[in-house]
Amino acid sequence: MSFNSSENSKRIAKNTLLLYGRMLFMMLISLYTSRVVLNALGVEDYGIYNVVGGVVAMFTVISGSLSAAISRFLTFELGKNDMVQLKKVFSTSVIIQFILALIVFVLIETIGLWFLNNKLVIPECRMTAANWVFQLSIATFVLGLMNAPYTAAVIAHEKMSAFAYLGILDAAEKLAIALLVAWTSTDKLILYAILMCSTSLLGIVIYRFYCKRKFEECSFHLVFDKTVLKGMFGFAGWNFIGASSAILRDQGGNIIINLFCGPTVNAARGIALQVNGAVSGFASNFMTALNPQITKSYASGDHEYLMKLIFQGSRLSFYMLLFFSVPIWASTHYILVLWLKLVPAHSVFFIQLILLYTMLEALSTPLITAMLATGKIRNYQIIVGGTQMLNLPLSYLFLRFGAEPEAVLIIAIFISQVCLAERLILLCRMINLPSVDFLKKVYLNVMVVMAMSCFFPLLLSHYLEESFLSLVIISMLSILTTGIVVFYIGFRDKERQFAIEKIKILKSKFFGR
Numbered sequence: 044m045s046f047n048s049s050e051n052s053k054r055i056a057k058n059t060l061l062l063y064g065r066m067l068f069m070m071l072i073s074l075y076t077s078r079v080v081l082n083a084l085g086v087e088d089y090g091i092y093n094v095v096g097g098v099v100a101m102f103t104v105i106s107g108s109l110s111a112a113i114s115r116f117l118t119f120e121l122g123k124n125d126m127v128q129l130k131k132v133f134s135t136s137v138i139i140q141f142i143l144a145l146i147v148f149v150l151i152e153t154i155g156l157w158f159l160n161n162k163l164v165i166p167e168c169r170m171t172a173a174n175w176v177f178q179l180s181i182a183t184f185v186l187g188l189m190n191a192p193y194t195a196a197v198i199a200h201e202k203m204s205a206f207a208y209l210g211i212l213d214a215a216e217k218l219a220i221a222l223l224v225a226w227t228s229t230d231k232l233i234l235y236a237i238l239m240c241s242t243s244l245l246g247i248v249i250y251r252f253y254c255k256r257k258f259e260e261c262s263f264h265l266v267f268d269k270t271v272l273k274g275m276f277g278f279a280g281w282n283f284i285g286a287s288s289a290i291l292r293d294q295g296g297n298i299i300i301n302l303f304c305g306p307t308v309n310a311a312r313g314i315a316l317q318v319n320g321a322v323s324g325f326a327s328n329f330m331t332a333l334n335p336q337i338t339k340s341y342a343s344g345d346h347e348y349l350m351k352l353i354f355q356g357s358r359l360s361f362y363m364l365l366f367f368s369v370p371i372w373a374s375t376h377y378i379l380v381l382w383l384k385l386v387p388a389h390s391v392f393f394i395q396l397i398l399l400y401t402m403l404e405a406l407s408t409p410l411i412t413a414m415l416a417t418g419k420i421r422n423y424q425i426i427v428g429g430t431q432m433l434n435l436p437l438s439y440l441f442l443r444f445g446a447e448p449e450a451v452l453i454i455a456i457f458i459s460q461v462c463l464a465e466r467l468i469l470l471c472r473m474i475n476l477p478s479v480d481f482l483k484k485v486y487l488n489v490m491v492v493m494a495m496s497c498f499f500p501l502l503l504s505h506y507l508e509e510s511f512l513s514l515v516i517i518s519m520l521s522i523l524t525t526g527i528v529v530f531y532i533g534f535r536d537k538e539r540q541f542a543i544e545k546i547k548i549l550k551s552k553f554f555g556r
Contacts, residue, residue, distance in 0.1 A: 090306030288431030
């Protein structure tokens with residue numbers, strides 16, 4: 044093996060722990076910040092901020108495909124340990140992002156601005172504030188495009204400590220912004236947008252300073268390597284289909300909800316996304332630490348280690364989400380009352396559905412990373428991306444004929460499972476993924492674990508009245524039940540032994556021998 048599996052596993056574990064520390068801090072701040080911002084802005088302005096930002100985010104379909112290409116090519120060259128080519132890839136990516144930023148700016152300021160002022164459902168008295176939010180969102184978005192090569196470099200080098208500290212700084216800044224907005228007497232929505240843009244600008248400056256000091260390849264040179272350009276644009280061109288389908292599913296669904304239901308329901312969806320972001324961060328941080336290893340193991344030809352990472356990554360990311368989702372599912376309404384006080388209609392069902400959707404999507408994340416590592420993505424993106432694009436027309440039809448707004452997420456859940464089946468079939472051919480084994484050892488396993496983990500907490504929540512005591516009891520039961528089921532049914536033998544060893548170490552540290 045060209046890869047030392049033991050050392051790589053230790054690196055993944057260390058990076059995951061660093062990212063967990065970051066996530067715990069950020070989650071607490073994010074949840075409190077959401078409450079402050081919602082109460083400061085009000086339901087309507089909070090919904091306006093989410094939907095207007097969503098219009099700008101629609102244009103990430105253009106940037107998302109190239110950003111994925113940058114991350115893949117940097118990580119791949121690191122796996123091959125080719126510094127000359129790595130420098131070419133980085134400098135080329137900076138040039139590409141600059142050109143892309145100009146194109147996106149023109150498109151948003153024309154098509155996006157027209158859509159904002161002529162199609163979105165926004166009260167006339169708030170149109171000026173909505174346009175302020177729009178312009179500041181554009182600035183934030185364009186700056187983020189220019190920063191993509193630098194964030195990709197940090198992740199590719201697996202320097203998760205820097206990634207963690209910068210994330211904590213960002214969360215602290217957002218808390219300060221929320222408190223300032225709550226105290227001010229000016230237009231809170233406009234001030235909030237200005238301050239959020241300023242936070243993004245500061246983060247970009249810090250990232251660039253760090254990368255230029257730490258990574259040899261992060262010094263820009265005017266390089267036009269036709270081979271690199273062709274490879275990155277070819278990769279990005281096909282990845283455009285997948286990126287566009289994801290944007291149309293997420294932000295397109297948000298806009299359709301606005302057209303049929305108005306900004307107050309957008310606020311409910313925004314709250315659901317906040318909860319989902321706090322919970323899903325635990326799995327996404329794990330995958331952030333794991334993804335470079337998947338790409339590097341493919342680049343080195345270590346097929347056995349690649350398969351191990353895919354199978355473990357899918358199961359463990361699902362279980363991480365399950366630990367936090369079960370108590371939230373069982374007590375969603377009461378948690379929202381404690382957290383927000385002001386609970387927008389539809390928030391409860393939105394949260395429950397979006398957590399389920401994120402858990403199911405977590406199964407596909409290692410598969411997607413492995414697919415991107417191959418660079419051969421044309422057929423994959425045509426089939427899977429084409430299927431995902433059905434989200435938008437189906438959501439429109441269901442809402443057009445009177446369905447509840449939650450139908451948008453139910454459709455997304457169904458299509459995500461169709462896409463998972465397509466990924467397994469395609470990756471079986473692309474990288475010899477044993478798809479039948481994946482269904483038995485991963486998919487069937489997590490379904491059984493989820494059903495057994497949810498049964499008693501959901502049953503108990505049906506009989507207990509809402510109160511802080513019942514929340515504590517249900518949460519403790521949820522964690523205990525999920526832990527036992529995951530340990531005895533979800534884990535493989537080696538994972539169980541590893542967990543036991545770590546528990547013994549912790550026990551000896553805190554209680555002695």
